[in-house]
Amino acid sequence: MDRIDALRLFSAVAELESFTRAAERLGLTPGAASKQIAALEERMQARLLERTTRSVRLTDAGRALLDRVRPWLMEYDAIETGLAAEQAAAAGVLRVSAPVDFGAHKLIAPVTAFMTRWPGVEVRLEMTDRMVDLVDEGYDLGVRLGHLNDSSLIARRLAAAPMSLLAGSAYLEAAGAPAHPSDLSRHDCIIDRNRPAPMLWRFQRGNEQAEAKVSGRLTLNGAKAAVCAAASGAGIACTPEWAAREAIDAGDVVEIMKDWTPEGRDLWAVFPSNRYLAQRVRLFVDHLAVWFKDGLCARETA
Known part of the structure; x- marks a missing residue:
């Protein structure tokens, strides 16, 4: 258990005045909860809780710690919940890199259609003919033509480019x-x-x-x-x-x-990792795959 979880356990014990009920809330055994609180007290070099056979009460040091960490834990939980919701929702900023010609002539229409379908997404399309580093430069996605050499990227083939x-x-x-x-x-x-x-x-x-x-x-x-x-x-x-x-x-x-x-080339969507991929990125890649499923010359508008 990390230190944030230990503080969350401490807060729950203080609120419920019970190791058993706090452990139950957090999916722990009472013995494991007691050991974690003992480890926290050792790190803090202070006794935080007074234990009796009938109750658990805060010491002065425990009350001082709770006053400090409770607002912080609430803020942390709000941030964590917000980030998870943002990852799951089709909302937020989508940063896309694409070649100049292809971006200007073939991506504007599907990007516009995607924004119409998902009004919560803001697209920042950067068109450049240099090979950008998606991770270092903060892009969610790259649209590339040709043969891929960077094995560290996840790639999805969208269409042939004869x-x-x-x-x-x-x-x-x-x-x-x-x-x-x-x-x-x-x-x-x-x-x-x-x-x-x-x-x-x-x-x-x-x-x-x-x-x-x-x-x-x-x-x-x-x-x-x-x-x-x-x-x-x-x-x-x-x-x-x-x-x-x-x-x-x-x-x-x-x-x-x-x-x-x-000799032809292929159109690819490339991104740093499938793990924790924002929903807006997944939706945009799926959208491009459908848009170009009949080839790059099939249609110009939605």
Whole structure:
């Protein structure tokens, strides 16, 4: 039993004037309760209770201790109860980290729908392309794209994030369209620094795999920026389908080399631990899983 429990036992004995009834209230045996009070008196270097065969009464030292600890115990119990209730309730601040492009273009709608469903939750969405430390920086949850390396985090896969190889029609008319990944070394490729290994693109066709070491005169960071650059004729981009779908459907860019599938990534929700996970975090992860269950391009609004 820790010191807080010992003080709580002492307070109960003083209130009930009985070791037996106090032990019963706290789920202890009378013998165990008596030993704990004796240990408390030894720590305090004072006799706290006068014991007789018929009653238990406070000494002057016991009364002084009770006057000090009773308000503190009440406050502690209130804090403990409040924290437990907050953990169980869908309320409070939810701190989320997400990549800039994905956060701006794909997370705002599900976040808004979640806040509508759970009005007690305040969402603080921090969009950054650096790899944040969720624990040290105080985030409840990270939304990440790619392959996860941090084994200390709990991760839940939300959806696949396929890639598209594309270019603008003006570029293709001038430079021609590649037919095989090896052809990409002769093309101007748009380098997105946000990608892992941005100058090494991997592809698959059935059981066949290939990789291309690419280069280009334009280097940037951001999937949407790469799509815009491809649409303007800057070269060939290999970018997430969710970032390119609108431009593809509008005819601003053309998907090329369709028989070769670019290596895709996954969308993940990551968080420090399943233990004592706040209810608002659990609900938000479940919400994202349902929102993206049909893929990242399935819907834009609730």
